[in-house]
Amino acid sequence: MSAKNVRIEVMRAIESKVDSFIDSYLIPIEEIWQPTDFLPDNKSDKFLDDVTQLREEAKELGYDFWVTMVADTITEEALPTYESWLMDVEGIDQHGENKNGWSKWVRHWTAEENRHGDVLNKYLYLSGRVNMREVEITTQHLIADGFDIGTDRDPYKNFIYTSFQELATNISHKRVGQMAKKKGNLLLGKMCTIIAGDEMRHHLAYREFVKTIFEHDPSQMMLAFADMMKKKIVMPAHFLRESGGSIGTAFENFSNCAQRLGVYTAQDYVEILKKLNAYWELDNIRSLSDDAEKARDYLMKLPARLERISERMKFPEDQYHFKWVEANGTL
Ligand SMILES: [Fe+2]
Numbered sequence: 001m002s003a004k005n006v007r008i009e010v011m012r013a014i015e016s017k018v019d020s021f022i023d024s025y026l027i028p029i030e031e032i033w034q035p036t037d038f039l040p041d042n043k044s045d046k047f048l049d050d051v052t053q054l055r056e057e058a059k060e061l062g063y064d065f066w067v068t069m070v071a072d073t074i075t076e077e078a079l080p081t082y083e084s085w086l087m088d089v090e091g092i093d094q095h096g097e098n099k100n101g102w103s104k105w106v107r108h109w110t111a112e113e114n115r116h117g118d119v120l121n122k123y124l125y126l127s128g129r130v131n132m133r134e135v136e137i138t139t140q141h142l143i144a145d146g147f148d149i150g151t152d153r154d155p156y157k158n159f160i161y162t163s164f165q166e167l168a169t170n171i172s173h174k175r176v177g178q179m180a181k182k183k184g185n186l187l188l189g190k191m192c193t194i195i196a197g198d199e200m201r202h203h204l205a206y207r208e209f210v211k212t213i214f215e216h217d218p219s220q221m222m223l224a225f226a227d228m229m230k231k232k233i234v235m236p237a238h239f240l241r242e243s244g245g246s247i248g249t250a251f252e253n254f255s256n257c258a259q260r261l262g263v264y265t266a267q268d269y270v271e272i273l274k275k276l277n278a279y280w281e282l283d284n285i286r287s288l289s290d291d292a293e294k295a296r297d298y299l300m301k302l303p304a305r306l307e308r309i310s311e312r313m314k315f316p317e318d319q320y321h322f323k324w325v326e327a328n329g330t331l
């Protein structure tokens with residue numbers, strides 16, 4: 001059987017567990033938080049006062065902070081790209097007889113994720129610290145540009161990507177929340193922390209999918225993991241551009257910003273890899289083919305190698321001026 005057909009078989013074999021994954025890792029719609037829970041109540045007489053307070057608190061936050069918030073928001077707002085990408089993965093089917101539990105997972109995951117861009121966008125709008133029109137243009141560009149994360153339609157590679165990426169977003173939202181709290185922006189702090197909580201649950205789900213696949217098809221899963229790490233896990237917003245700019249040009253400036261601020265760093269990348277290696281117990285996986293043994297060896301040594309590289313990395317200290325954020329005097 002071809003590797004592709006084996007993947008479809010494995011996806012089918014795990015499919016019966018998808019409902020229990022949804023129960024364990026997602027929260028019922030009627031119970032989960034909604035963006036309105038973290039924003040000033042627009043039915044209240046205090047609404048305008050609350051907005052004034054939110055805007056005053058926002059003045060305490062500096063340039064790099066806002067750039068990071070904007071890029072995080074735009075990344076979340078590009079959710080249509082992620083949903084359509086996942087729906088197209090081999091073994092995930094939303095049509096006809098083959099319509100399966102995996103498409104239900106993708107829809108439910110999307111429904112949770114959709115709240116992130118929603119709440120962040122409303123907050124940014126109310127804060128008055130950023131140029132919303134520029135943010136909106138970048139969002140439209142990013143959705144129009146799509147992304148290419150190097151996974152193809154392979155479920156194994158896609159689940160490696162999502163396992164990694166959900167933890168990366170957990171880290172960055174968590175750190176942004178901590179910074180906001182430190183500067184007295186309690187509402188924003190809570191908002192980012194609760195988003196980080198969602199990202200963590202999603203990470204736990206995707207790493208479980210991979211663990212289950214390792215039980216069914218260890219060699220191919222190992223090879224897919226190594227292939228993704230060789231290509232490097234690119235960020236979902238790697239095609240980010242500003243108005244008038246060409247594809248991807250804003251991304252590097254944003255990641256320098258996130259690195260400078262300590263919101264998401266090269267060291268975090270290494271830590272995520274270490275956690276994944278440990279959770280999937282790479283060292284205990286049996287009956288690997290020769291090339292999968294080599295792939296394991298590569299993956300086990302990779303964190304130390306990347307650590308050495310990250311120690312030598314240098315990032316520009318100069319602030320690039322984005323169209324999204326006017327210089328607000330609080331650097
Ligand atoms: Fe998210």
Ligand SMILES: [Fe+2]
Pocket residue numbers: 113166169199202
């Ligand atoms: Fe996420």
